[in-house]
Amino acid sequence: MTPYTLLVLLVAGERLAELVTARRNAAWSRRHGAAEYGRGHYPVMVALHTGLLAGCLVEAHTAGRPFQPALGWPMFALALAAQALRWWCIRTLGPRWNTRVIVVPGLPLVTGGPYRLMSHPNYLAVVVEGLALPLVHGAWITALCFTLADLPLLAVRLRCENSALTTATAVAAR
Template identity: 70%
Template sequence: MTWYTALVLAVAAERLAELVVARRNTRWSLARGGVESGRGHYPAMVALHTALLAGCLAEVRFAERPFPPVLGWVMVAVVVAAQALRWWCIRTLGPRWNTRVIVVPGLPRVTGGPYRWLSHPNYVAVAAEGLALPLVHGAWLTALVFTALNAALMVVRIRCEDGALASLPAVDARA
């Protein structure tokens, strides 16, 4: 389990890096008149993502989940792909990327990068990671619970984000 603990801790460190980027981007957006939406669901999202990481480690340890080699290595690849997609989103949105829903009035909606094909590619990364990270080491219960709760949260989050983005001009084809 030592290498799995290191993987989960690496994902946790990546999350902390995201929060640093998000805090910087929040200041940037608010300085330009950005408007935040969806404050009510944000604490639930933070709690759910924290519980995912804790659940991965707890289930593997206390339920004595073994490493399933075939599934496990495929899930490692999915976790890596999810991180790549997430950072592609962050890079594409630049200072507009955030863990919160903040829209700067007058800036056009980004339609480049992964946003060319998907409206919410970051949430694809979150869903993939939330399923794959626990399954790397057979933590199927954590994968199931996170996926179900995340799906419900994403319904709320995407409605909020779509509502906020509806006020923006349609085109910004940054890559």
């Protein structure tokens, strides 16, 4: 097994940990009266993110491109930074974090952690990882295809999430 394969498998394991966390948090949210928004785009998002990991492995092993340290190491650092940012978001949101758009009405917006710097830091992590992880081993086709497919999906997701949060905070203001 190559070091890059191990890296991608570790990221896949991290995704499984996210799904376990999301399932637990969804149960908490539902117990607190949460509503789910944007169910239609979720399977597309799961497929795209699964495709990212598969594309990294397939392209790295079939294209015959050697590891380029000048590109690979900085991309590795960015991929790790994206993971750190993602888990900072998860920790900051606590039981409110989810891979789905599930919002408990009446709760105020979170303004701590990375949310004091920007509204949707987890999506910055997604964009950085989508570029950096494939480029660790020169899988530029995967990086390009994922990014081009992910940008419109992120636009849908952001509209959905912003709408859901606006609705939920309007309930809190009443």
